Amino acid sequence: MRVATFSQSSTILQSALETQAKLASNQEQQVSGTISSDYAGLGTDAATLVDLEVSLSRSEASLSVAEDALSRVEMTYSALGGISDILTSMRADVTAVLTDEDLTALQVVAEAYLEDVSSLLNTQLAGRYLFAGSNTQEAPVDLTAYEATDLTTTDSSYYTGDTYVQTVRLSSERSLDYGITADTEAIETAMRALSYAASADPLTTDDVEVLSDLLVEAQDGVIALQSITSTAASSLESFISSEEEYIAEAEALASELNSSDVAELIVQASSYEVQLEASYAALGSLSDLSVLDYLF
Numbered sequence: 001m002r003v004a005t006f007s008q009s010s011t012i013l014q015s016a017l018e019t020q021a022k023l024a025s026n027q028e029q030q031v032s033g034t035i036s037s038d039y040a041g042l043g044t045d046a047a048t049l050v051d052l053e054v055s056l057s058r059s060e061a062s063l064s065v066a067e068d069a070l071s072r073v074e075m076t077y078s079a080l081g082g083i084s085d086i087l088t089s090m091r092a093d094v095t096a097v098l099t100d101e102d103l104t105a106l107q108v109v110a111e112a113y114l115e116d117v118s119s120l121l122n123t124q125l126a127g128r129y130l131f132a133g134s135n136t137q138e139a140p141v142d143l144t145a146y147e148a149t150d151l152t153t154t155d156s157s158y159y160t161g162d163t164y165v166q167t168v169r170l171s172s173e174r175s176l177d178y179g180i181t182a183d184t185e186a187i188e189t190a191m192r193a194l195s196y197a198a199s200a201d202p203l204t205t206d207d208v209e210v211l212s213d214l215l216v217e218a219q220d221g222v223i224a225l226q227s228i229t230s231t232a233a234s235s236l237e238s239f240i241s242s243e244e245e246y247i248a249e250a251e252a253l254a255s256e257l258n259s260s261d262v263a264e265l266i267v268q269a270s271s272y273e274v275q276l277e278a279s280y281a282a283l284g285s286l287s288d289l290s291v292l293d294y295l296f
Contacts (some may be wrong), residue, residue, distance in 0.1 A: 022140050052254045056247060057160035062170055063243045069168035070125075073178050074129050077229040079120045080180070080222055080249040087118075087190060087219040090197075094212050103203050108188060110197035118143050118158075123181040131182035132161035149184040151210050156191055159183040170239055178232040186221020193218055 071291050093109050096102065121131045121141045132140035138160055146158035166179025180187075191212040197203060 006098050011282060012014075046091045049257050052250055052257070056250050056254065059243050059247050059250070061245065062241060064242050065168055066170055066236050069166075069176070069178055070233060070240065072125055072130055073122060073167070073229050073233045073236060076178075076180055077226055077233065079123045079130065080229065082120045083117050083140055083187070084219055084222045087215055087222065089113070090194065091212065091215045091219070094197075094215065097205070097208050100192055103205070103208075103273045107198055107200070107203055110194050111199075112145065114191070114194040117194060119164070121187065129182060131187075133179070133181045134164035134287045135168070146195060147192075147199045148192045151192065151194075151207065151214055152195050154188060155195075156183040156188045158191060158195075159188075161164055168236075175233055176228065176232060178236075180225055180229065184221075184225065186218055186225055189214060189221060190218035225247065227257065 090110065093106055097106055101293050118141045122139045123130050128136040129138065129140055130136075133140060140161040141158050141161055148155050148156075159180055162179065163183075163185070164179070165177050165181070167175050167177050170177045193211055196207075197211055202208060259273055
């Protein structure tokens with residue numbers, strides 16, 4: 001018959017089970033390298049971690065949007081550079097005109113340049129037309145029915161888009177305009193000059209001087225548009241760099257909040273093991289006790 005040690009044994013057993021649970025949690029933290037697999041195990045740091053994760057999610061979304069916008073801006077800048085190069089070539093061809101035969105050759109060249117500019121204005125990136133305003137699914141330039149009838153009358157009938165300027169929203173407080181439409185003044189001037197040079201019947205030497213001035217005006221405007229897109233690109237690059245730095249720092253902090261200290265855990269585990277050994281030894285001693293030990 002055992003001595004009435006049930007209450008004492010139960011207390012020691014309960015303590016041993018609690019220590020064993022702590023040791024199991026300790027070992028899990030050592031293996032995973034994290035304090036907890038859920039917020040409940042983080043105590044007061046849980047709210048901080050949640051806030052960080054929400055902020056990180058927003059920053060990553062803003063970063064993705066900004067990177068997409070930067071790609072479009074860079075492509076737009078490149079297309080404008082191509083248009084400027086065409087205008088440089090056209091100006092050289094106009095300057096070289098001396099005879100009627102040169103005028104005929106100039107019209108052939110102008111037609112080819114007009115097609116090239118049209119192609120650049122119909123540039124796409126990831127299925128979006130860059131110079132179409134909000135109508136990004138339709139080519140913004142259609143030369144089918146377009147023919148400038150003089151060098152002085154504004155005519156953007158080639159344009160199928162709208163006046164919307166593409167904007168990227170970087171945060172709740174900040175947005176950035178970056179879009180260029182194919183009917184903007186500089187581009188319309190370039191299109192008019194090339195169209196008239198290509199289709200005038202006849203193109204005369206009197207037209208050449210006006211055409212030359214118009215090409216200079218158009219190219220100056222296109223270069224100005226490049227400057228605008230360059231500024232937008234710089235702003236986006238700065239924003240992207242700032243967001244990347246923030247994300248790296250926030251991720252490091254979030255990781256730190258839920259990272260376990262392995263060295264400390266090893267010390268704790270050793271203490272738990274000692275406690276368990278003591279508890280099991282005490283339970284063993286109690287289980288060996290008998291009334292008979294005290295009767296004789």
